Amino acid sequence: MPETGFKYSEEVLQWIWKNLLFDTSKLFTTEGKSITIFDPGTLNVSDGPDFLNAKLMIDKLVWHGAVEMHLKSSGWKQHGHHLNNEYDKVVLHVVVEDFPEKVQTAKLEELHTLNLLPYLPNQLSTFFSGFEQSQKLPCSNNIQFISEGAFLAQIEKAHKEYLEKKGNDFLSFYNPNLIPSKAWKHALILSLFDGFGIAHNREAMQEVGKWFLENIDKSKLTISKEILEFAGFGDSATHLLWNHKGVYPANHPKKRIAQALNIATKIIETSFETFLNTNSIQLWHRWVKESGFEGIGRLKILYATVYLPAIYVLGNLFDFKKISKISAEAWNEYRVPIPKYVLREFDSLKGINRNKFSKKLGSVHQLKAYCHPRRCHECFVLKKVILS
Numbered sequence: 001m002p003e004t005g006f007k008y009s010e011e012v013l014q015w016i017w018k019n020l021l022f023d024t025s026k027l028f029t030t031e032g033k034s035i036t037i038f039d040p041g042t043l044n045v046s047d048g049p050d051f052l053n054a055k056l057m058i059d060k061l062v063w064h065g066a067v068e069m070h071l072k073s074s075g076w077k078q079h080g081h082h083l084n085n086e087y088d089k090v091v092l093h094v095v096v097e098d099f100p101e102k103v104q105t106a107k108l109e110e111l112h113t114l115n116l117l118p119y120l121p122n123q124l125s126t127f128f129s130g131f132e133q134s135q136k137l138p139c140s141n142n143i144q145f146i147s148e149g150a151f152l153a154q155i156e157k158a159h160k161e162y163l164e165k166k167g168n169d170f171l172s173f174y175n176p177n178l179i180p181s182k183a184w185k186h187a188l189i190l191s192l193f194d195g196f197g198i199a200h201n202r203e204a205m206q207e208v209g210k211w212f213l214e215n216i217d218k219s220k221l222t223i224s225k226e227i228l229e230f231a232g233f234g235d236s237a238t239h240l241l242w243n244h245k246g247v248y249p250a251n252h253p254k255k256r257i258a259q260a261l262n263i264a265t266k267i268i269e270t271s272f273e274t275f276l277n278t279n280s281i282q283l284w285h286r287w288v289k290e291s292g293f294e295g296i297g298r299l300k301i302l303y304a305t306v307y308l309p310a311i312y313v314l315g316n317l318f319d320f321k322k323i324s325k326i327s328a329e330a331w332n333e334y335r336v337p338i339p340k341y342v343l344r345e346f347d348s349l350k351g352i353n354r355n356k357f358s359k360k361l362g363s364v365h366q367l368k369a370y371c372h373p374r375r376c377h378e379c380f381v382l383k384k385v386i387l388s
Contacts, residue, residue, distance in 0.1 A: 006071060006096035006117060013069050013116070014050055015377040017094060018043055021386045022119040029112045030100060033059035035092070041067050048086045056092060058112055065091035073100035073113065082106060096120075123386050137371050139381055140348035150384035151352055157380065158369065159362025163331045165369075166309035167316075180317065181272040186213055188310045189264045195302045196256040200243040204231075207240055208257055212264055224261065231257055251298070259299070262291045278322055281311055281330050297337065304334050304361055335359035342367065 006013065016022060017040055027035035034057075041054030049066035056063045066089045070076060073095045081087040085106050093103055093111045100113050139146060173190040175183050190209045197205025211230050215223055225234070232238030233254045242253050249255075266287040274280065284307045293299050308331045315324030336359055343358055345367055357363050369375065376382045 006120075010069060010071055012377045013071065013094075013096060014043060016116070016120070016124070017051065017067070017069060019383060021124070021383070022116060022121065024119075027114065027119060029058065029114055031112070033112065035112075035114060038062075049090050052089075054091065058092070063091040065089045067092050067094060069094045071095065072097050073103060076103040121386055137345060137348055138374055138376050139379075145385075146349055146351060146381055147384045148352055148356075150380045151349070152356055154370070154380040155357045155360055155362045155366055157362070158366040159332065159360050161369065162361055162365035163309060163312060163328060165365065166305055167313045170306070170309050170313050174313075184275075184310070184314055184317065185267060185272065188306070189213060189267055191306045191310060192264055192267070192302065193260050195306045196260040196298065197253075200245070200247055200251075201253055201256075204240040204242055204253065205256065205260070209260070209264070212261065216268060220265065224258075227257060227261055228254065233257075250296075256298075259291075259293060259296070262293070263287055263299075266291070275311070275314060276318065276320055276323065278326055280314075280323065281308065281327055300336050304331060304336055308334070334361075336361065338363055345371070 020037065020040060024037055027037070029035060036057040037054075038057065039053070039055040041051030044050055044052050044066075049068045051067040051069075054063075054065060054067045056067075066087075068076070068081065068087060068090045070079075070093070073093065075095075076082060076093065081090075082104055083106055088105045088107050088109070090105065090111060093100075093113045095113060095115055096117050097115060098117060100115055102110055102113065104110050170187055170191050173187040173194070175186060177183075178186065189212065190206060193205045193209030193212070194202050197203070208227060208231050212223070212227060215226065218226065228234050229236045230238065230240075231253065232240055232242070244252075247253075266283075270283065274283070284303050288294055288296075288299050288303075308327045311327040312324050312331070315321060315327065338358055338361070342364055343354060346352065346354060346357075346363070370379050
């Protein structure tokens, strides 16, 4: 990353501009012309300038156009913007550099430049001061007070996003070469076996799931025996690699295969039309009860992480919006005990009541999608700190 007084990514800079997380009351270009921001513009996710359709007033003249951002002004030429007519629509060049160089468009028109450094809030610097060194959650060491309301709102956001993510995970098993009804059922079964393999044996369990789909026509007694033989839990050798290290007895692959086989058989025996019924989200509970699996924690989790996303995708694929809506509502309301080792990561956050989110899967997604990859600039917690 270039050496500047701003030690973070251009993505963070864009987030700051988009949300106007800086002192906008007395902005000036590097030449001393006043700037008023009426609209920062819309973040451009395609080629071209970073923000489109911005509305600014520079020295009493209103401008409508694009805004381009770089950590250093030299990025303008390095990226070839001075030769690209797409950037002729830029009306303001935003940098974080005390002595930026002047830049021109392909039409040789000199652009107004704003150095954002002097206008950044102290709270932002305080937060990021130990950001990269922190071994815990980034905000645990760098924010003295965390708004519980902002944190819980972020968990809700992560919870809803997680449904979309699990829906995409389901689609990764969907084979478009099969007829849709068969493709959906097969994807559900592969997702099921994959879920039973978490966290140590996903790949091996997926292979077992594929074997099951190739041998569906065999009798229950035959398939129950042969699937364990295929997996290496009989007299025959197997090419599958099982990780038994750190695996609790209840999570042993042999036990999980039997459970997955039982539910997969229920899926095959259920007509596809039944899944298109608005009561289809209840089928899972019936299967669990009939199989004698009530009380098994993994089944409770898989209902949310596998079955509800599958029904949600089903509604979208076949344009049954009621099914998608019902499954999304069930997802939002569903509560399941989150593993303690996950929740312990939030213990460093002072003033946050764990009981308010300890059964929401959004907490898992929060860690995986925001906290661990350090996507703090997209989190409500940091935004609340900066705006307070």
